[in-house]
Amino acid sequence: xxxxxxxxxxxxxxxxxxxxxxxxxxxxxxxxxxxxxxxxxxxxxxxxxxxxxxxxxxxxxxxxxxxxxxxxxxxxxxxxxxxxxxxxxxxxxxxxxxxxxxxxxxxxxxxxxxx
Amino acid sequence: xxxxxxxxxxxxxxxxxxxxxxxxxxxxxxxxxxxxxxxxxxxxxxxxxxxxxxxxxxxxxxxxxxxxxxxxxxxxxxxxxxxxxxxxxxxxxxxxxxxxxxxxxxxxxxxxxxx
DNA sequence: TGTCGTACTATGTCTGTCGTAGTAACTATA
DNA sequence: TATAGTTACTACGACAGACATAGTACGACA
Numbered sequence: 001x002x003x004x005x006x007x008x009x010x011x012x013x014x015x016x017x018x019x020x021x022x023x024x025x026x027x028x029x030x031x032x033x034x035x036x037x038x039x040x041x042x043x044x045x046x047x048x049x050x051x052x053x054x055x056x057x058x059x060x061x062x063x064x065x066x067x068x069x070x071x072x073x074x075x076x077x078x079x080x081x082x083x084x085x086x087x088x089x090x091x092x093x094x095x096x097x098x099x100x101x102x103x104x105x106x107x108x109x110x111x112x113x114x115x
Numbered sequence: 116x117x118x119x120x121x122x123x124x125x126x127x128x129x130x131x132x133x134x135x136x137x138x139x140x141x142x143x144x145x146x147x148x149x150x151x152x153x154x155x156x157x158x159x160x161x162x163x164x165x166x167x168x169x170x171x172x173x174x175x176x177x178x179x180x181x182x183x184x185x186x187x188x189x190x191x192x193x194x195x196x197x198x199x200x201x202x203x204x205x206x207x208x209x210x211x212x213x214x215x216x217x218x219x220x221x222x223x224x225x226x227x228x229x230x
Numbered sequence: 231t232g233t234c235g236t237a238c239t240a241t242g243t244c245t246g247t248c249g250t251a252g253t254a255a256c257t258a259t260a
Numbered sequence: 261t262a263t264a265g266t267t268a269c270t271a272c273g274a275c276a277g278a279c280a281t282a283g284t285a286c287g288a289c290a
Contacts, residue, residue, distance in 0.1 A: 006247050007277070008215050011122030012222075013246080019222040029268050039218045049247055051269070056246080075255060077268065094223055100123050101216065103154045107127075107134040108209050121278045122246070128277085144237050164278055166238070171277080190286060192237070236286080244279075250272090257266075 004043050013045065013053050014062075015097065018082060018090040021063065025081035028054065054080055062086030119158050128160065128168050129177075130212065133197060133205040136178065140196035143169065169195055177201030 020031050028050055035045050057063045063080040071077055082090075135146050143165055150160050172178045178195040197205075 004211065004215050004218065005126060007126030008211060010125045010246055010277090011120060012215075012219055015219065016222045019224060022224060027268080029266095038221050042214060043218050046248060047269080048249080048271095052246075052248095075268075090224075096119065096123060097219065097223065099157060100119050100127075103119065103158050104127055104130065104212065106153050107131045108212065109134060109137060109205075125246090125277060142237080144235095161279060162238080163240095163280080167277075167279095190237075231290100233288105233290090235288080237284100239284080240282085242280090245277100246275105248273105248275080250274105251270100253268100253270080255267080257264100259264085260262090 009043065012093075012097070013049060014057065015090065015093045016043075016045070017050070017053055017057070018062065018086055018093070021080060021082040021086070022090070025066075025079045027077050027079045054078075057086065060085075060089075062089050124158065127208075127212070128164060129172065130205065130208045131158075131160070132165070132168055132172070133177065133201055133208070136195060136197040136201070137205070140181075140194045142192050142194045169193075172201065175200075175204075177204045 016035055017031060020026055020034050026034075028047075032045055032047065032050055035043060054063065054065070058065055058080070061083055063086050064083055065078050065080050068077045068079060131150055132146060135141055135149050141149075143162070147160055147162065147165055150158060169178065169180070173180055173195070176198055178201050179198055180193050180195050183192045183194060
């Protein structure tokens with residue numbers, strides 16, 4: 001299967017993760033699975049990429065974490081919820097996406113022109 | 116005006132530059148101006164980004180350089196021409212773009228859902 | 231004489247992503 | 261009962277593309 005390289009996805013992980021937090025808090029493992037499912041296995045985020053994105057985005061005030069201490073078996077799970085700044089960041093990134101898409105499409109040749 | 120950040124454009128400079136070499140060789144300054152014009156001032160590539168992309172892509176065999184020694188005033192200009200491998204790289208990058216676009220669009224919320 | 235445009239080169243920094251590794255608890259299967 | 265698999269992370273270091281800053285050098289124009 002074709003793969004998406006780290007260079008082309010760079011900068012979009014924020015959009016992807018924040019999208020999955022728009023309606024309710026979630027945590028790493030679940031988000032990871034949702035990305036895989038929603039993208040129909042076309043994009044599988046690396047664990048380290050995901051968790052370092054959490055750290056970065058929390059530092060930037062886009063998300064807030066809270067720990068579920070009461071899980072069965074005494075395990076802990078760190079949830080993240082979107083902040084208002086994060087929602088705004090998501091909106092801005094979506095706008096940027098639209099702009100970027102427009103620009104890049106200008107540099108995609110017609111299939112015919114490549115033969 | 117909205118700007119395109121270095122993280123979202125990363126990985127697409129190859130496409131952009133190679134597109135402008137599809138039909139004829141060109142050189143840095145001209146390509147830089149063409150990117151600006153074609154994108155309607157939405158994307159202005161940094162000089163260092165452009166020239167380091169040249170170096171990288173020549174190392175990878177996607178482009179070849181040759182110097183015009185006979186310019187007026189004894190100035191030199193370095194041209195780049197696409198190789199067959201570069202054309203293939205361009206094709207592959209375009210495919211990757213289509214895939215990436217599909218994936219990212221799944222994580223863009225409807226305008227309504229954001230209110 | 232000085233500024234603007236042309237056409238680069240050099241050097242070092244930044245940051246998001248990735249590779250590798252490790253921890254630890256539960257869960258299904260043989 | 262052993263072990264492989266799933267869940268749910270954390271730590272550390274490396275990489276590479278983009279960027280900031282600076283400098284060079286020639287020509288045209290005022």
